[in-house]
Amino acid sequence: MAIIPKKHEMPTQDARVRARNFLEVATGYPLEVAVEEAKRCLNCKNRPCVDGCPVNIDIPDFIKLIAERNFEGAYQVISHSSSLPAVCGRVCPQETQCESKCTLGVKFEPVGIGRLERFAADYHNEHAAAPAEIPAANGHRVAVVGSGPSGLTCAGDLAKKGYSVSVFEALHTAGGVLVYGIPEFRLPKSIVAKEVATLKELGVDVQTNVVIGKTLTIDELFEEGYQAVFVGSGAGLPNFMGIPGESLKGVYSANEFLTRSNLMKAYLDSPDTPIMKGGKVAVVGGGNVAMDAARTALRLGAEHVYIVYRRSMEELPARKEEVEHAMEEGIDFRLLNNPVEILGYQDPENPRNPMNGFVTGMRCIRMELGEPDARGRRRPIPVEGSEFMLDVDAVVMAIGTSPNPLIKDTTEGLEVNSHGGIIVNEDGLTSRDGVYAGGDAVTGAATVISAMGAGKVAAKAIDAYLMTK
Amino acid sequence: MYEIVSKKILNPTVTQMEIKAPLVAKKARPGQFIILRTDEMGERIPLTVAGTDPAAGTVKIIFQIVGGTTEKLNHKEAGDYLQDFVGPLGVASKLEGKKRVCVVGGGVGCAIAMPVAQALHAQGTEVVSIIGFRNKDLLILEDEFEACSDKLVVMTDDGSYARQGNVTVPLKEMLEAGERFDEVITIGPLIMMKFVVAACKPFGVPVTASMNPIMIDGTGMCGGCRLTLEKDGKKVTRFACVDGPDFNGYEIDFDEAMSRGRMYTDFERHAYEKACNLFKKAE
Ligand SMILES: Cc1cc2nc3c(=O)[nH]c(=O)nc-3n(C[C@H](O)[C@H](O)[C@H](O)COP(=O)(O)OP(=O)(O)OC[C@H]3O[C@@H](n4cnc5c(N)ncnc54)[C@H](O)[C@@H]3O)c2cc1C
Ligand SMILES: Cc1cc2nc3c(=O)[nH]c(=O)nc-3n(C[C@H](O)[C@H](O)[C@H](O)COP(=O)(O)OP(=O)(O)OC[C@H]3O[C@@H](n4cnc5c(N)ncnc54)[C@H](O)[C@@H]3O)c2cc1C
Ligand code: SF4
Ligand code: SF4
Ligand code: FES
Numbered sequence: 001m002a003i004i005p006k007k008h009e010m011p012t013q014d015a016r017v018r019a020r021n022f023l024e025v026a027t028g029y030p031l032e033v034a035v036e037e038a039k040r041c042l043n044c045k046n047r048p049c050v051d052g053c054p055v056n057i058d059i060p061d062f063i064k065l066i067a068e069r070n071f072e073g074a075y076q077v078i079s080h081s082s083s084l085p086a087v088c089g090r091v092c093p094q095e096t097q098c099e100s101k102c103t104l105g106v107k108f109e110p111v112g113i114g115r116l117e118r119f120a121a122d123y124h125n126e127h128a129a130a131p132a133e134i135p136a137a138n139g140h141r142v143a144v145v146g147s148g149p150s151g152l153t154c155a156g157d158l159a160k161k162g163y164s165v166s167v168f169e170a171l172h173t174a175g176g177v178l179v180y181g182i183p184e185f186r187l188p189k190s191i192v193a194k195e196v197a198t199l200k201e202l203g204v205d206v207q208t209n210v211v212i213g214k215t216l217t218i219d220e221l222f223e224e225g226y227q228a229v230f231v232g233s234g235a236g237l238p239n240f241m242g243i244p245g246e247s248l249k250g251v252y253s254a255n256e257f258l259t260r261s262n263l264m265k266a267y268l269d270s271p272d273t274p275i276m277k278g279g280k281v282a283v284v285g286g287g288n289v290a291m292d293a294a295r296t297a298l299r300l301g302a303e304h305v306y307i308v309y310r311r312s313m314e315e316l317p318a319r320k321e322e323v324e325h326a327m328e329e330g331i332d333f334r335l336l337n338n339p340v341e342i343l344g345y346q347d348p349e350n351p352r353n354p355m356n357g358f359v360t361g362m363r364c365i366r367m368e369l370g371e372p373d374a375r376g377r378r379r380p381i382p383v384e385g386s387e388f389m390l391d392v393d394a395v396v397m398a399i400g401t402s403p404n405p406l407i408k409d410t411t412e413g414l415e416v417n418s419h420g421g422i423i424v425n426e427d428g429l430t431s432r433d434g435v436y437a438g439g440d441a442v443t444g445a446a447t448v449i450s451a452m453g454a455g456k457v458a459a460k461a462i463d464a465y466l467m468t469k
Numbered sequence: 470m471y472e473i474v475s476k477k478i479l480n481p482t483v484t485q486m487e488i489k490a491p492l493v494a495k496k497a498r499p500g501q502f503i504i505l506r507t508d509e510m511g512e513r514i515p516l517t518v519a520g521t522d523p524a525a526g527t528v529k530i531i532f533q534i535v536g537g538t539t540e541k542l543n544h545k546e547a548g549d550y551l552q553d554f555v556g557p558l559g560v561a562s563k564l565e566g567k568k569r570v571c572v573v574g575g576g577v578g579c580a581i582a583m584p585v586a587q588a589l590h591a592q593g594t595e596v597v598s599i600i601g602f603r604n605k606d607l608l609i610l611e612d613e614f615e616a617c618s619d620k621l622v623v624m625t626d627d628g629s630y631a632r633q634g635n636v637t638v639p640l641k642e643m644l645e646a647g648e649r650f651d652e653v654i655t656i657g658p659l660i661m662m663k664f665v666v667a668a669c670k671p672f673g674v675p676v677t678a679s680m681n682p683i684m685i686d687g688t689g690m691c692g693g694c695r696l697t698l699e700k701d702g703k704k705v706t707r708f709a710c711v712d713g714p715d716f717n718g719y720e721i722d723f724d725e726a727m728s729r730g731r732m733y734t735d736f737e738r739h740a741y742e743k744a745c746n747l748f749k750k751a752e
Contacts, residue, residue: 357728
């Protein structure tokens, strides 16, 4: 049988339509397409794709089951290794992970592993009826700080082993970046809500509105009888560039912009939380966060949206699919450009003019790529005398985040590295006995799947630790 | 959900409530705040902890009705519930070792200043309080301040009660008369705090200002509450929710803070009118 050289295409909403709504962009493989795509897999003996997946999902096995139309079976295979397949199938950077190692990818396009994973997970969510079985309690209590992918995974794995687990979340909704950062059009909130509901069915106690370090400290958690703590508090502290004009009205961190839209529901028609809509928007940065902010701005009604990134298309760190989608939707990519100053309105006649202090433009400089640095990335260098003005009404800074110091500052003996990341060993154990950590809080901003993987590793280690007690 | 245990109207635009939130009640210290949401679609708003009863597990808040959310909050009654209530947030005020302090409050800022004045009084500090209001109808907490101050001066802008003028008038008089304070703590409208700082400057008295920028999460995640300080000639950015809300008054860029505070003025007016219309229809 001849090999089909290309992946089956993912059906998507038309670019012009979706650029103005918040519905999911990619609508998922229909059943027959999924089966056909699964049949492209060669079921390689040496399973290179499995090595490309940070949690080593048995990829050929689940794909074979899809080809055989045993969809629930496929889901079960995935769920041995991953607790959030409906999420990872949608947001994993497959092109640098599993799919980058696919044999088929040498000559043709790789198997659409992520798309098939999403299909199996969505199929399960639609058809599975049986509620999760509540395991017998083993009498041990564990506290989890943060309800992002690392925390949810750690909590789920421990609950399945009979631990009594409480998750403490600072915000009013559980899910971490999956609810406050990644927008509805890429990851519907209902999927995350379902994952959280499944955890609750397993007996996990999810307490929102508790800030560890403020409402309760880690030491107090131990005093209250928790025998181990997992810290999955993420990397939520936004960076700014430190250029003039960054405090003008209309300059947002990506976290603020996306939180206002997602968590605070400014994307719906009648929320109480305000956000700037319309006008021309520049998003600074080139990662997933930047793409999400740019496409959110467009959907909120912006007339023109720029991505301003200091390197070239090749270095753009965002998922390939998001970049393609963004381009189709009409986002204007200004590559090899860097902002040097943001300018604001000032009425010389009237200091009380309400327009004073609002963004009117951003001065940028062109960049060129120099020699590769230690990590092999070519360093951008400003081209002297190449400054120009971009006429914009709002600027969103999406240039990275760091771990929040709140927990470090309130937990004696918890060691962090120079970037604020909590230091852990290969089991996720921190410098404090019984305190484990993982996800972005350890690595700095990374990926959903790596955070989930870290939650799994820590759950295993916590189990081993408490079983000796 | 968090129960409203009691409600008291202090004046036509200022209301006091006690909320059942045992963890917050146990932890909160003067100068800290909470963030609440009235309902599932509501905005997150910060309010200062105006007192706690750890035994009863309640937290007191005092708020001025200025917009959509505070209007909705004011329509809740004892026995009703709030959707969310999180805290205590921010850094507690540093009060140790102070012998004589002047507390300068303006408007609803007096509600924020009150727990600080009370804590100072309780630790034996000599407290001089200056509280100012636009007019007599807006006066709040006079008795409470009387009880925790060694000296109290009440001012109204229009002279409809007590002494006429701004809070800076008696402050300047005291400083000029040679009165010494270890610190001046000021809480109120930004413009008032800016002038308090200016009044103190010639005398070199340390001034702490409590900043109230627009906030969302209150945990250092969004950066929306950022303000610019000038430290040793260098501009630095700080997040009021985690680094504050108290800052060295001499370092604060008040003009920028005032400008940022007006970012959503138009939107807020609409939200307020909407909330008011909603309640009018319901009535
Ligand atoms: C806009 C955006 C788009 C992204 N897109 C992708 C993508 O396409 N693919 C991908 O793989 N990755 C993506 N990422 C990265 C990915 O989301 C993160 O790497 C991942 O969510 C990290 O998970 P985590 O569990 O470590 O932390 P988080 O998801 O950050 O969750 C941490 C949680 O802990 C809570 N918390 C923090 N401090 C405390 C405290 N003191 N007490 C209680 N709770 C606390 C926070 O409120 C939060 O809910 C994106 C990130 C962003 C911001
Ligand atoms: C740390 C902190 C502590 C505070 N403590 C108190 C308190 O104890 N009692 C009290 O009455 N108020 C307090 N505030 C102010 C209070 O949060 C705002 O009045 C409230 O958010 C207004 O919400 P709204 O929807 O009713 O009005 P909006 O419609 O949002 O705003 C109406 C008006 O209030 C101003 N405003 C909006 N947000 C804020 C804000 N965060 N701070 C100050 N002004 C704002 C707007 O500029 C506008 O003029 C505090 C604010 C902070 C940051
Ligand atoms: S979890 Fe991510 S990396 Fe692993 S198989 Fe699925 S899509 Fe690929
Ligand atoms: S490498 Fe590709 S073709 Fe081979 S088993 Fe994995 S997914 Fe199938
Ligand atoms: S309110 Fe978001 S960082 Fe302070």
